[in-house]
Amino acid sequence: MAEFVRRQVVGLALLAGVVAASLLVSPDRLVETVRTVADRPLLFGTVLVGVYLVRPLFAWPTTLVAILAGYGYGAVAGFPVALAGTTASALLPFLFARYVDGGTGLVGRLGDSGQRFFDATGDLRGMIASRLAPAPSDPVSAAAGLSGVSTGAFVLGTAIGEIPWTVAAVLAGSSLETLSVGGLSAIGWELIVAAGAVAVALLAGPAYRTMTAQ
Structure with missing residues (x-):
């Protein structure tokens, strides 16, 4: 019982810290750092790995970091880097x-x-x-962890489901001539509608079976 309470307290404390960090830390400094090292691939890669590791602590969206990957590596090399980083980053919550x-x-x-x-x-x-x-990445990850989803299904499902968002973000980043906070937007309503429609289609069968079984 004491161990369970301790874990709950740690969880609530971390959640409070994430909320505070997301309010106090903007991506401005991150963008400035990335801009100064973008022409040095090895150093840029090191910075990008660090950003993916701390991203959940600041509640930064995964598409933001994918845009940075596209900006630094271009569309072709940036896509696998961004998809791997997004999937690994989602594992933390x-x-x-x-x-x-x-x-x-x-x-x-x-x-x-x-x-x-x-x-x-x-x-x-x-x-x-x-x-x-079109839901925030980290709450989805946390909900999956609380629900007992297997790690293998979580990793594979995340990698597949994040593909359209990552493609859009990387392409947007690779097209930027100058990196700025104002340019960190990659998701249009067309992609949101299309991805949402596919999600609904995937859930239609299970929803129907659940309703008819009641």
């Missing part, structure tokens, strides 16, 4: 949520709700649909 564990209370109820969702869809289909849906 996923694994932390598994460490915290749902137990009882609000966190436990969230985990139970997520588990029912993944029971209906299957881990892999549910993860792909969750990534295609």
